Amino acid sequence: MPRDYYEILGVEKTADADTIKKAYRSLAKKYHPDVSTDPKEVAEAKFKEISEAYEVLSDPEKRKLYDQYGHEGVSQQFGQDGFQWSDFTRADDISDIFGDFFGGMFGGGRRSRSSPNQGESLVYDLEVTLKDVLNGKSENIDVPRSVQCSACNGTGGKGGKVNTCRTCGGQGQVQSVQRTPFGNMMSVRDCPDCRGRGKTFAEKCPDCRGSGRITKEAHISLNIPKGIEDGMRLRVTGEGNAGYNGGPSGDLFVNIHVRDDKVFQRDGSNLWTGITTSYPKLVLGGEEIVSTLEGEKVSLRIPAGTAVGTVLRISGKGLPRLNSTTRGDLLVRVSVDVPKKVSEEQKELLMKLDAAAGTKTSKKKSAFNKFKT
Ligand SMILES: [Zn+2]
Numbered sequence: 001m002p003r004d005y006y007e008i009l010g011v012e013k014t015a016d017a018d019t020i021k022k023a024y025r026s027l028a029k030k031y032h033p034d035v036s037t038d039p040k041e042v043a044e045a046k047f048k049e050i051s052e053a054y055e056v057l058s059d060p061e062k063r064k065l066y067d068q069y070g071h072e073g074v075s076q077q078f079g080q081d082g083f084q085w086s087d088f089t090r091a092d093d094i095s096d097i098f099g100d101f102f103g104g105m106f107g108g109g110r111r112s113r114s115s116p117n118q119g120e121s122l123v124y125d126l127e128v129t130l131k132d133v134l135n136g137k138s139e140n141i142d143v144p145r146s147v148q149c150s151a152c153n154g155t156g157g158k159g160g161k162v163n164t165c166r167t168c169g170g171q172g173q174v175q176s177v178q179r180t181p182f183g184n185m186m187s188v189r190d191c192p193d194c195r196g197r198g199k200t201f202a203e204k205c206p207d208c209r210g211s212g213r214i215t216k217e218a219h220i221s222l223n224i225p226k227g228i229e230d231g232m233r234l235r236v237t238g239e240g241n242a243g244y245n246g247g248p249s250g251d252l253f254v255n256i257h258v259r260d261d262k263v264f265q266r267d268g269s270n271l272w273t274g275i276t277t278s279y280p281k282l283v284l285g286g287e288e289i290v291s292t293l294e295g296e297k298v299s300l301r302i303p304a305g306t307a308v309g310t311v312l313r314i315s316g317k318g319l320p321r322l323n324s325t326t327r328g329d330l331l332v333r334v335s336v337d338v339p340k341k342v343s344e345e346q347k348e349l350l351m352k353l354d355a356a357a358g359t360k361t362s363k364k365k366s367a368f369n370k371f372k373t
């Protein structure tokens with residue numbers, strides 16, 4: 001003996017149509033085989049049961065028959081297998097009940113293009129130099145993006161003339177029910193006739209070929225802050241593709257790439273560079289001129305007895321720190337210039353120098369020889 005339909009939906013015998021619909025809606029959400037936490041067979045059986053009850057109680061005539069004659073009164077509706085999904089022909093009811101259900105369950109991917117949706121976000125790659133990092137920059141970029149076609153107001157119909165799509169009733173989506181070995185499955189997809197737009201037109205808009213959108217180059221001015229780092233991403237709100245059906249535009253993301261510099265290497269907010277000096281200056285001390293990133297010539301003191309490879313620091317001549325007024329340092333690595341050719345006079349002087357430092361050299365040599373023999 002099948003269960004009482006009112007009992008299945010948990011409503012009173014006197015319940016009005018609204019109450020019945022509400023009860024069905026909440027039970028359908030709970031027991032839909034795609035989402036139920038119950039084992040598949042249990043959920044399917046349950047879902048069939050509540051759907052059958054709703055099918056009868058939501059139809060005034062069937063409900064009357066059921067009230068008068070019980071299951072007998074409506075049993076021929078369902079044949080041997082009981083309720084069949086294919087009997088469920090009132091598509092408007094299904095979309096009403098499942099509209100928000102599927103919308104809510106599956107998020108954006110399932111949402112119809114006939115409802116307001118945010119446009120796609122765009123990504124733009126921008127190369128900047130170390131000087132841009134030093135000074136900051138306002139940069140104008142051209143970004144191709146899709147905007148609403150003004151000729152048809154985004155409708156896609158020539159002159160903006162459109163009709164509500166009959167296939168989906170303007171919903172942009174169609175629900176279909178398929179019988180599978182696992183039971184009846186409901187699926188929602190974009191309407192094939194209007195491709196999810198909910199509207200059809202007799203003649204395509206020539207400007208956008210019916211898509212309602214055209215690609216246009218947008219001129220966007222960007223503010224590159226001082227101290228920006230390679231790999232950072234700037235977000236320009238609302239400068240992506242136009243939204244659908246009055247939805248907001250997407251955003252524009254600008255990926256920053258800092259180009260390598262031939263003279264300066266970046267190390268956070270510090271910069272590295274090198275100078276070449278002479279051996280006498282390393283020994284006796286002296287001065288060299290160093291160019292900074294901004295092109296200034298700065299005098300750098302080389303202390304007496306500086307070894308090759310020593311790093312000297314010019315403070316405050318590095319890069320600005322992001323969102324700060326301070327700057328890093330310029331680090332200068334010292335190397336020595338070794339001439340390939342020397343004059344007779346230079347040669348003589350160098351030999352004298354070597355002889356003067358000779359004690360050290362000969363000691364080393366003898367130690368080496370001793371070790372060898
Ligand atoms: Zn158009």
Ligand SMILES: [Zn+2]
Nearest residue numbers: 165168191194
């Ligand atoms: Zn349609």
